[in-house]
Amino acid sequence: MATYTLIPGAGGQAWYWHRLVPELRARGHDVVAVDLPAGDDSAGLTEYVDTVLEAIGDRRDLILVAQSMGGLTAPLVCERLPVDLLVLLNAMVPSPGETGGEWWENTGQAKAMSDQAVRDGRTPPAEFDAEEYFFHDVPDEVKAVALSQEAPQSATPFTEPWPLHKWPSTPTVFLQARDDRFFPLDFQRRVVGERLGITVDEMPGGHLVALSRPRELADRLETYRTR
Template structure:
């Protein structure tokens, strides 16, 4: 039995996976959706990027999970990628869902130069937090009005330090068994850093014809891709 550990991106908590979890459990697997420190029901807890890495590692070790498929969406690809190498032989595969990927010594904002000033400006204007997106920002991502309302209602400000602190990698990310899922409405091609990693024999590319939040727009198809990725390991 595979153990899926699901980590949503910025502003979101474990609730973002509510429609994906039953699909994976119905296939006979363990599923653990995780809320990172400072978000959703864990608001108020101080958090930097390494806090989020440790959140993931601690949950896997606390539950003594083995045969882990570790899934990171959007921002959370950065802490998930670091956690994946730290859990050693507990890892079966890591799946990056339209996500950023960590680079040693680089932060979320340093790897996104065109968005850096916007993110840092929001953090400065909002007491150290990246303010959630507005409903208009979700247009063009294959979401219904009801789905957008659900996301915006549940989103919480994202701890700024998690976006500005650097990643720490102990070995090349390309050595990990990985699937990168590109959601093509968010751009047809993977970012340059991901394209380079996809040259590794350990990495594979999957595509989904929806936007950046597939756990809302296409939860059943996302679950099928996760199951296929686990089977490919």
């Protein structure tokens, strides 16, 4: 039995994983979905890591799954605990000393997002549209709940230089949803190749794939675990 520890992206809600959790438990695993202090301006990456460690407690046989902004936190957890596998899911990949705020311009995310919209035959909206970029493939009833409880995200973690000098030695895989409009697949292939030197795996779905395709995601995670 493994312990899947699920680290959410911006907004920090464990609820994001609520469709994936029962899928993993049905496969016989312990699952910890973490609530991060995303709305607390006094909380930075250190507090995020401490929150994850507290949620894990004395569990072992750990597989960390980090969604989007969770990519800033999960490698720091790997420096504090023995982790069997780190799965980056549609995630940010920071460089040493880079702030989360600098990541966007350094990677060219905005242009990649806009260029992908044009390739898809979509007109990039004048202002960021969460439904357009995050919820386009999420079931309507799940989307309605998500939008009704949308949580704030403090800018504090984005102002701090990423503290590691190099990526941890933890075995790491990168899984990207090929229909992600926010972090497009080709963009992630470039960034991950440059920064981690590993191949990006892909699956169907958008940026919030744990909400749109939880069963398929659980199957992919189990494939990583068993191999």
